Every structure is written in C-alpha cells, then in structure tokens.
Amino acid sequence: MLTGYAPILVLLALAIGFALVNLFVSELMGRRRINVGKADPYECGMEAQGSARIRLSIHFYLIAVLFILFDVESVFLILWAVSAGDLKAAGLAPLVLAEIVAFVAVLGLALAYVWRKGGLEWDR
Amino acid sequence: MANALFYLMAAGAVAAALGVVLAKSPIQCVLSLLASFFCLATIYLLAGFQFLAAAQILVYAGAIMVLFLFVIMLLNLGNPSSKDGAEDGLFRRKGAFLSVIVAAATMAAGAMAVTADGLAPATQPMPEHGIDTINGLAGEMFGRYLLPFEAISILLLATAVAVVVLAKRDRKDAGKGS
C-alpha cells in the first residue's frame, strides 16, 4: 500500500521546491521601493474606500451547503458506479439499482425543493 | 520508513490541531484544520484505507472546510481585531477546559485499548488493494447497511430544507425594512 503511493512523494518534493523557489526568488531579487501609494489596495487609482472585509451574501453559504450535500451523495454513488458490473455478476443488480434510484430520487427532491424556493436564483 | 512517516504525520496532526485552537485569525484556524486532515488522511493510507483517505480529503477538506471559510467570511470574523476581548478570554478558558477533558478521555480510551490487546505487531501482510476495497465496501453498504444508507438521503434532504429555511427566512423583511 505504502510503496504504491511513494512516487507521489517525489512529485511533491519537486512541486514544493519549485513553488518555494518561485515564492522567494523575487523577494530576494526584485527591487523594493515601498511607498504609501503603492501599498494601497487597487481601486482604479482612487483612494480605497472603507474596508475590504465585508460581509458576503448568504448565497455563498447556501451554495456551499448544497455542494456538501451532493458531494456526500456522489461519494456513495462512487461505490455503486465501480461495483455495478460486479453486482450484476452476483445477481444483486436490480436490488441495488432500486436502492440507488430511491437514494437519488430523495436527493432530487431536495434539489427540486431548493429550486422551487428560489435557492438557485443568484440574482435575487 | 512507514513507522517514521506515521510518527511524523501523527505529530503533524497534533501540531496542526493545536494550531486550530491557538491561531489568532479564524482563517488560519481553517488552514490548520486542513493540514490536520491531510495528516489524518496519510495515516489512513499508511493503515491501508485508500477509499477512506480519499473520501476524507474529498468531503472534509474539499467541501466542509469551504463552508467553514464562507461562514467565517459571512459573519466577518476574519479580522482578529474585531473580536470582543472579554468574550474572547471566556471562550479561551472554556475551550481549554473542554479540550483537556476530551484529551484525557481519548488518552484513557487509547490506554485501555492498548492494555486489552497489547502492542502486538501486525501479523498479516497488507492486502495489495488495501483493506477497504471499493467492491467490499459496496457489498456492505448496499447489503447489510441498506437502511442507514437510505436514511442518509433523508438526512441530506432535511439539511437542504433547513438551509433554505435559514438562508431565505428574513429575505422579505430585509427587503421591506431597508
């Protein structure tokens, strides 16, 4: 098990090395002449108005929760997708298919409910 | 090699978990928790649980932590300076108390497990495709655990309803008010 994954460590070392070199090379090599104007966050050349730490729309929360729901659903569907062929060989395919259809139907209901309640409308 | 990696990851998981409680900014807490999940996933891999490790990253690190970040930004908790100092101290004290209890309980459970079974080395070689093969999991999930599996869909449906109720509740009032 472990040796199967070991080559990933080689890639990880390469990628981290490359990223860190990139990160620090221009801090070392680049010129530095900081002034107040440069350090100001960009706002089309005007002075920055107010804070950028604003509260964001509740929509993002809604989307994130819906994403978790369907992400969890797809983790279960992965199990089924891989083993669909084997289950058929074992003669269990119709039973499991019925389970999956019921499972997806309930989640379809969830999607329909959110849709109906306007949870998917971004502009409202 | 495997043992060294295990201890490294175990230490990393604990250090990252400490980072979660000690970091000043909640966003850094989230990142620490992510690091902790990674160490846990590696430990799962070392123990031979491929699917569990992938699911851990896919669901916890990839989805749930995004929600945490969004909620932190939604409530604008990102700036440590905006927090109330007195409340912060109280929170810290309660949290420290709780975590000591939880840590003690976990260690007691671990000690009991060790004294019950002893620290025997693994006698069986690791199966080539890991312990949690997907076909094996599917057989269990769609056979013995059929009912819990279907119950999960109901649970997810309830979550969807709850989140819509929460997120859409004061929409009309807010529109009228301001």
Next chain:
Amino acid sequence: MIEWSVLLAWIVKATVIYLGLVNVGALMTLAERKFSAWMQYRIGPNRVGPFGLLQPLADGVKFIFKEELMPAGANKMLFRFAPVIAALPSMMTIAVIPFTTKDVVLGGWNIGTFSIVNLDIGVLYILALGGLSVYGLIIGGWASNSKYSLLGGLRASAQMISYELTLILTILAVVVMAGSLDLQQIALSQNKVTDWNIWYQPLAFLMFVVATFAETNRHPFDFAECEPELVAGFHTEYSSMKFALFFIGEYSAMTVMACLTTTLFLGGPSVPFLEDPHWALQIAAFLAKAGFFLFLFIWVRWTLPRFRFDQLMALGWKVFLPLALLNLLATGVVKSLV
C-alpha cells in the same frame, strides 16, 4: 528495501512529467498570445528567439526582477502562501495520468508504464486534490485586503464547487463503463477506437468539457478575473513571481484537465486502428489528443463572449447537475440490467 533501479525510475518519471507540465504551462502562455494574434490578424510576439519561442523565458526572467507588492492591511503570511496553495494541488494531480498503457523500456531498462503512479483510486485522487485548489483563490483574495480580490476569489470558489459536482457525476458515468477508478484500467478498456467512451457517453463528454472550462476559470466562465468588473479578480494585488505562480497553477490545472478528458473519453494513449502500438507512439498519441483540448481552451477564449455569473450558476445547478445525475442513472441501469 526498495531497489535502486526502481527508485531511479520513480525519480526519472516524476522529473520528466513534472518538467513537461511546467513547460507546457510556459508554452501555453505563448500559444495563447500567438493564436489570439492570428485570430485577430496580428503577428503576436516575434522578437525573442525564432517565432518568439523564447518569450516565456523572457517573461519569467522579468517576473523574477519585479517588485514585490504587499497591500497595506493584508494578512502577510496568508498573502505570501496563497499562490503556493493555489498551484500545488493542480500540479500534484498530474501524478495519476497514464501516458502509456504499455511498459516503457529504455535500452533494456523497464521503468513501467509512463505515469508517476498507478493508483486503484486514481480518479478519486484527482477529484480530491483538484477540489483543493479553491483554497488558494479564496485565501489569496481574502488576504489581499482588496474588494476586487475578495469578490474575485469568492466568485471563483462558488463557481468551482458548483461545477465540481458536474465533473464528479460525469466522470462516474465513465467509471460505470470501465468498472474501475484506476485511470490505467479506464484507458485499457477503450483500447479500440470503437470502444472510446465519447461514442457511448456523448452527453457526459460535452458536460465534462464545459465543466473543465468552469473548473479552471477559463473563458467564457472566467468570472474570477473578469476584467470589466473586477480588474483582475483574486490576483489584482499580486505581482512578480507570486502572480506567475497563480498562472502556472492555472495552466497546470488546464493541462491536467486536458489529459483527463483524453484519458476518460478518447482512449488515453490508445492509437486508432493499431492493436499493439509502441510505447513512444502511445505517448505521441496521448499528447496529440491532449494538445487538441489545450488548443480548445484557447480557441474558445478568443471566440465566445463571456457569460454572466448568474447564468453560469443557473447552468450548473439547473441544467448540468440534473442532467448529469440522470445520465449516470441511465448508464447504471444499462450496465446493471442489459
């Protein structure tokens, strides 16, 4: 203990594939400018090297010597490391792409199939790690203390998580066809050109390709950096190599997505009408197919106008998600009962 030749094979393969990935990214920046120039009846960069081929190198050197800017009020540590968080996951996903299905033999030295690893759960590995590139964008956008950055990062993350569902569900339709999460197995199951998944899963293929555009924040879905509204989105405040690192991450993600599309739907390294091709031919075939999808990214960018953000979200949640679910169920029904 591991044999030295095995370890050496790992290092050779990882280095070659990783350098290839980074260089394809560099060449893509040039290709993007060249193709856009030709499409708009211009010449494009042609001063540095023959046909401007050394332009990416010149750009890189210039990036190194540029000044590091750190906006006032930025969270310094997060601002510094956000580009790494953004670039690492997409670079790591190249590990499981199978560039050949046959063992590569170099003068009698067999280094195995030309992929860094063959994992039983290769598809899950890509999905799990690929999903993490969201963090670099949110963290980078938030840490910059700039409104444009924050909005760009949030939009990008909402868009990426929405289309990740489509991505997972369309991939699962292919997984049902192959009965495995191992990309090597998926490639082997489409050895003949008539077995390519694109013929059996045209709807999944179409949705998958569109989802890769949304997932990599590419035009026509590039709301993360939509210039008329957000200046440059989440990397507005970034300069020098940190800015470049975001770009390398983005191009790596595009390259991996092109490779993944090739593996899942176009038979991966299989060569049409050849039963048993040489491994070098397999690599060439793979690169040609993946190269087409990389070209598609550029072609679409300079052809289509940009969507609107609410249109994108509506497409993802109201069209693609139900369609992908139905497609997966239909595939499963056929696989289970027929």
